[in-house]
Amino acid sequence: MRDAAPWQRAATGANLLAADGSLGVTIFEEMTTLAMSTGAINLGQGFPDEDGPAEMKAAAQAAITAGANQYAPGKGILELREAVSAHQARFYGLTPDPQTEVVVTTGATEAIAASLLAFIQPGDEVLTFEPFYDSYGAIIGLAGGMHVTAPLLAPDFMPDMERLESAFTPRTRVVMLNNPHNPTGAVFPRAVLERIVELAEKHNALIVSDEVYEHLTFGVPHIPVATLPGAAERTITISSAGKTFSFTGWKIGWLSGPEHLVAAIRTVKQFLSYSSGTPFQGAVAVGLGLPDTFYQEIASTLQRKRDILAEGLRAAGLGVYLPQGTYFINVDTSPLGIRDAVDLARRLPGLVGVAAIPVPVFCHPEGAERTRSLLRFAFCKQEGVLVEAASRLATLRDKLQA
Numbered sequence: 216m217r218d219a220a221p222w223q224r225a226a227t228g229a230n231l232l233a234a235d236g237s238l239g240v241t242i243f244e245e246m247t248t249l250a251m252s253t254g255a256i257n258l259g260q261g262f263p264d265e266d267g268p269a270e271m272k273a274a275a276q277a278a279i280t281a282g283a284n285q286y287a288p289g290k291g292i293l294e295l296r297e298a299v300s301a302h303q304a305r306f307y308g309l310t311p312d313p314q315t316e317v318v319v320t321t322g323a324t325e326a327i328a329a330s331l332l333a334f335i336q337p338g339d340e341v342l343t344f345e346p347f348y349d350s351y352g353a354i355i356g357l358a359g360g361m362h363v364t365a366p367l368l369a370p371d372f373m374p375d376m377e378r379l380e381s382a383f384t385p386r387t388r389v390v391m392l393n394n395p396h397n398p399t400g401a402v403f404p405r406a407v408l409e410r411i412v413e414l415a416e417k418h419n420a421l422i423v424s425d426e427v428y429e430h431l432t433f434g435v436p437h438i439p440v441a442t443l444p445g446a447a448e449r450t451i452t453i454s455s456a457g458k459t460f461s462f463t464g465w466k467i468g469w470l471s472g473p474e475h476l477v478a479a480i481r482t483v484k485q486f487l488s489y490s491s492g493t494p495f496q497g498a499v500a501v502g503l504g505l506p507d508t509f510y511q512e513i514a515s516t517l518q519r520k521r522d523i524l525a526e527g528l529r530a531a532g533l534g535v536y537l538p539q540g541t542y543f544i545n546v547d548t549s550p551l552g553i554r555d556a557v558d559l560a561r562r563l564p565g566l567v568g569v570a571a572i573p574v575p576v577f578c579h580p581e582g583a584e585r586t587r588s589l590l591r592f593a594f595c596k597q598e599g600v601l602v603e604a605a606s607r608l609a610t611l612r613d614k615l616q617a
């Protein structure tokens with residue numbers, strides 16, 4: 216791969232070490248480090264700058280005080296597995312059995328890793344959309360799988376359906392879906408999901424669906440693929456407390472699906488982390504039980520933040536693709552004469568004091584070419600921070616010409 220940065224090599228699974236022998240870092244780590252060293256506003260890595268619900272913090276503190284400080288059961292404490300099951304029933308009418316069909320994981324990251332490692336044999340194909348979240352490529356590579364992609368196309372980042380169909384082969388073992396989608400912010404409508412299920416059925420592929428942004432959609436419904444006819448028996452659904460509750464540092468995630476698939480994943484999880492942070496699990500159960508108004512508010516608050524940043528990015532002369540979900544807005548920098556978003560992302564903190572993530576790093580070479588002028592900005596920040604970022608970005612055109 217030409218000019219491959221460490222994260223790109225990691226994302227292909229080809230080599231987890233940088234050429235100079237040092238450990239490669241992800242794009243998120245690289246840009247957060249750059250933001251910190253330059254004092255830039257960090258709209259790169261997607262983490263909120265405010266904590267989530269006070270009752271969840273109090274529950275975690277109380278759990279530590281009460282001595283919930285040793286290993287939890289490998290599959291998670293029953294209270295949280297029951298809360299996950301009740302959440303799936305409340306929002307989606309799904310009824311996973313907390314004893315056999317739910318597993319608590321160390322963030323969605325571990326759920327993704329354990330699922331792919333459980334299902335993929337060397338040489339199996341795993342299909343993702345492109346751009347794709349970085350850990351998919353890395354784990355597919357670690358598992359010895361072949362990573363096949365189908366493009367999402369601007370401006371709405373819906374799949375190219377012909378390319379999607381032709382990306383399926385007899386060796387497709389897993390469709391790794393991400394909905395709502397990072398980095399594009401796309402939320403897939405029922406018709407797209409139905410077609411994916413049909414194709415997965417036809418090719419006897421499993422579906423692993425990363426839905427960590429399930430509650431963060433703006434005026435469109437989130438439809439879990441597992442709710443579609445024919446899907447549940449072949450689908451693992453993944454989510455996390457990080458995004459919904461603004462506790463990304465707790466690293467509590469979960470997955471649910473049919474018993475035989477969950478059992479295979481649980482076996483792998485035993486050897487990745489064995490079990491996940493005990494005192495946080497009960498606190499996340501508290502969060503999952505919060506009333507509907509909490510869930511409505513997190514989406515409407517985030518929508519307002521999206522609109523503030525979108526307006527600032529437009530005013531800065533960038534081409535804005537307004538997302539229907541997630542923490543992220545993609546912009547086209549070519550109206551400002553930029554051809555290479557990776558280069559711009561490295562210069563942006565020094566130029567205007569704002570950090571962002573280049574979209575090509577979520578792609579293989581063909582997709583990187585298609586997205587080469589796109590940047591991703593995170594808007595999960597306080598409104599004042601977004602307003603300040605917008606005013607800094609307003610100087611970008613002049614700074615680029617200076």
Ligand code: PMP
Nearest residue numbers: 322323324348397427455457468
């Ligand atoms: N999947 C997607 C699409 C993400 O954006 C992220 C980052 N939050 C993760 C998985 C990882 O989630 P966690 O922090 O819970 O491991």
Ligand code: GLN
Nearest residue numbers: 243244259260261262397
């Ligand atoms: N999910 C976060 C993002 O997309 C980053 C998480 C990480 O650093 N791995 O920005």
